[in-house]
Amino acid sequence: MFFREIDRDIKLSLSIPQYAEELFQLTNNNRDFLKQWLPWLDNVRESSDTREFIELQLLKFQQGKALPVTIFYQERIAGVLGYLIDRANNIGYIGYWLGQEYNGKGIMTTSVRELIEIGYMYYALDRIEIRCAVENTRSRAIPERLGFKNEGTIRHAAKVDDRYQDHVVYGLLKSDS
Numbered sequence: 330m331f332f333r334e335i336d337r338d339i340k341l342s343l344s345i346p347q348y349a350e351e352l353f354q355l356t357n358n359n360r361d362f363l364k365q366w367l368p369w370l371d372n373v374r375e376s377s378d379t380r381e382f383i384e385l386q387l388l389k390f391q392q393g394k395a396l397p398v399t400i401f402y403q404e405r406i407a408g409v410l411g412y413l414i415d416r417a418n419n420i421g422y423i424g425y426w427l428g429q430e431y432n433g434k435g436i437m438t439t440s441v442r443e444l445i446e447i448g449y450m451y452y453a454l455d456r457i458e459i460r461c462a463v464e465n466t467r468s469r470a471i472p473e474r475l476g477f478k479n480e481g482t483i484r485h486a487a488k489v490d491d492r493y494q495d496h497v498v499y500g501l502l503k504s505d506s
């Protein structure tokens with residue numbers, strides 16, 4: 330597969346089914362860490378679940394409605410990020426996660442910065458949005474570092490681990506840069 334090399338350690342690649350096994354292992358090893366913030370962990374029980382998810386994302390990619398990206402750190406899969414795209418309004422919604430052992434190195438901030446560039450260049454995005462649980466300070470720090478505007482809080486935006494989360498909505502407009 331082709332890589333987009335950001336620096337010596339970090340590379341991005343379109344997510345492809347061949348990554349499913351390694352990505353599933355990372356997911357499985359980080360189940361408790363990720364479960365605090367992400368709602369889908371119980372749906373991922375074996376590598377075929379990860380493979381099916383990637384295949385679904387690639388169908389959306391083909392339609393211009395998603396860009397699923399795998400992050401490699403020192404040649405190992407460290408996490409994922411990507412866009413869901415609202416084509417009619419040129420909005421890209423970014424989501425992301427990293428294995429716990431890859432936290433604290435700037436990998437996600439660096440990757441999101443690159444994804445923003447890709448969004449403007451290849452998808453003609455006008456607005457990029459990131460939603461984070463109010464208590465998810467590590468996640469919130471990413472849009473804050475990258476100059477997104479805090480546009481307010483929406484209540485009970487997601488049900489995760491049997492609790493409703495309030496989300497902060499962060500927005501970045503092309504005209505902001």
Ligand SMILES: CC(C)(COP(=O)(O)OP(=O)(O)OC[C@H]1O[C@@H](n2cnc3c(N)ncnc32)[C@H](O)[C@@H]1OP(=O)(O)O)[C@@H](O)C(=O)NCCC(=O)NCCS
Nearest residue numbers: 363366425426427432433434435436437438460461467468
């Ligand atoms: C959210 C998540 C991706 C954040 O990971 P992270 O490692 O804190 O984020 P980054 O990779 O951008 O790294 C930032 C950290 O690296 C440090 N850092 C080192 N080099 C850096 C660089 N070049 N640029 C930015 N930060 C750098 C920062 O100081 C910061 O560390 P600190 O929090 O101790 O101050 C991760 O915690 C995660 O996957 N959580 C679970 C899933 C989740 O919450 N997803 C988001 C749902 S909205």
